[in-house]
Amino acid sequence: MQQPIWRRISATRRGAALASVTALALAVTTSASTGRLMEDAPSAAGPVSAARGAALGPCMISGAMGVQMSEGVPTQPGYARSTGTVRALNLMVDFSDAPGEGSAKDRLAEFFPQTSQWFRTSSYGRLDYRPESPISGWLRMPKPFAKYGIERGAPFDPGYRELVEDIVAAADPEVDFRAYDLVNVLVTPNAGPSALDTVLSVTFAGNHEAPVADGVPVANASFVYSRQDDGSGSYHETGYRVLPHENGHVFGLPDLYTHDGGGAVGHWDIMSEDWGANNDLLAWHKWKLGWLDDDQVSCAAKAGTTEHLLTPLARSGGAKLAFVPLDEKTGYAVEVRTGGGNDEAVCKPGVLVYRVDADVDTGHGPITVADSTADSGGCTRRPNVHAELSDAPYGPGETFTDREKGVRVTVADATDDGVHRVHVTRP
Numbered sequence: 001m002q003q004p005i006w007r008r009i010s011a012t013r014r015g016a017a018l019a020s021v022t023a024l025a026l027a028v029t030t031s032a033s034t035g036r037l038m039e040d041a042p043s044a045a046g047p048v049s050a051a052r053g054a055a056l057g058p059c060m061i062s063g064a065m066g067v068q069m070s071e072g073v074p075t076q077p078g079y080a081r082s083t084g085t086v087r088a089l090n091l092m093v094d095f096s097d098a099p100g101e102g103s104a105k106d107r108l109a110e111f112f113p114q115t116s117q118w119f120r121t122s123s124y125g126r127l128d129y130r131p132e133s134p135i136s137g138w139l140r141m142p143k144p145f146a147k148y149g150i151e152r153g154a155p156f157d158p159g160y161r162e163l164v165e166d167i168v169a170a171a172d173p174e175v176d177f178r179a180y181d182l183v184n185v186l187v188t189p190n191a192g193p194s195a196l197d198t199v200l201s202v203t204f205a206g207n208h209e210a211p212v213a214d215g216v217p218v219a220n221a222s223f224v225y226s227r228q229d230d231g232s233g234s235y236h237e238t239g240y241r242v243l244p245h246e247n248g249h250v251f252g253l254p255d256l257y258t259h260d261g262g263g264a265v266g267h268w269d270i271m272s273e274d275w276g277a278n279n280d281l282l283a284w285h286k287w288k289l290g291w292l293d294d295d296q297v298s299c300a301a302k303a304g305t306t307e308h309l310l311t312p313l314a315r316s317g318g319a320k321l322a323f324v325p326l327d328e329k330t331g332y333a334v335e336v337r338t339g340g341g342n343d344e345a346v347c348k349p350g351v352l353v354y355r356v357d358a359d360v361d362t363g364h365g366p367i368t369v370a371d372s373t374a375d376s377g378g379c380t381r382r383p384n385v386h387a388e389l390s391d392a393p394y395g396p397g398e399t400f401t402d403r404e405k406g407v408r409v410t411v412a413d414a415t416d417d418g419v420h421r422v423h424v425t426r427p
């Protein structure tokens with residue numbers, strides 16, 4: 001149910017909105033294997049596999065079998081572990097027609113230590129991300145870059161398979177692939193087009209048909225190409241953010257942007273927008289990844305009105321997520337977003353309400369944020385932040401309503417330290 005999940009987005013010019021490309025369903029290329037393979041694969045447990053309390057059962061929505069990469073909880077097996085110590089193998093790769101400029105260590109330093117710190121902060125310390133680079137120099141591929149046929153949306157076969165086989169052959173003498181949970185291939189930025197024109201970066205996640213190294217398939221691998229430098233002068237602070245996005249796929253998270261861009265979720269999740277100012281993940285994703293305990297989640301499954309006291313997502317501890325299941329596949333999530341932690345571009349703190357549909361595949365809009373102020377133009381003008389949804393959160397006295405489903409989410413009040421009292425009414 002998973003296979004290549006690639007990234008999107010070509011930022012047009014600096015400050016401009018992001019255009020994007022549809023994430024292609026790869027079922028076509030590897031049709032025979034997807035689905036069944038994962039069930040049989042003796043892979044490590046998925047990110048969230050612990051038994052759940054019965055109270056949360058109705059909130060553990062799941063998608064149909066054909067969904068490649070779903071918002072369902074728990075995440076399907078086959079992805080990398082997202083809690084505890086996770087060892088990431090980093091390989092800096094170059095080509096005869098794109099020789100590495102500067103040192104490979106400098107390339108690595110474009111992503112670390114920020115990526116590890118990003119995961120530490122977002123996971124409240126539950127993901128201890130250890131980047132390792134046993135080969136400190138550029139790993140030269142045997143063929144020129146152009147020969148691999150790597151382009152945006154390219155499937156795993158044949159180009160990426162060849163590239164991974166060549167990477168394994170070149171690295172194997174010095175690397176024990178069994179020691180790692182995931183692989184980051186940090187390609188020299190001068191290979192392929194500028195990220196301003198075409199973003200090639202891609203992750204192949206849960207791909208147990210990948211070439212085998214030291215007896216294990218290179219099943220979860222992220223590839224990062226040219227720099228996401230929008231020219232605003234913030235590359236050194238924000239350029240690494242493509243890697244936590246790509247690794248999000250390795251942990252089983254779908255893309256939230258669609259072929260229309262980031263308008264479904266805006267800057268509220270790094271799986272929606274990974275350019276520009278730092279941002280966090282939605283609480284739904286944190287629960288999915290095992291970064292929230294079940295007692296930090298409340299499930300509003302019963303008819304009537306329930307009260308939920310929610311603490312800001314950026315702060316460790318306390319209740320974070322209320323979920324209103326509509327059926328076995330969909331529901332509304334409710335959380336409190338404020339500035340702090342990884343969220344640096346929040347211009348209207350408050351209660352974020354969004355619809356989660358586990359039956360909608362990656363890149364097709366599995367999550368949609370409700371905008372408390374539709375067509376307002378938003379409250380930010382920061383580059384690469386979807387403006388319209390920046391003031392989406394609901395404040396005290398405001399109510400989200402889904403008339404069709406009979407669901408209401410009202411923000412009753414908020415304390416000075418950001419604890420919001422929310423009333424959920426449902427049939």
Ligand SMILES: [Zn+2]
Nearest residue numbers: 005006007255
């Ligand atoms: Zn992506």
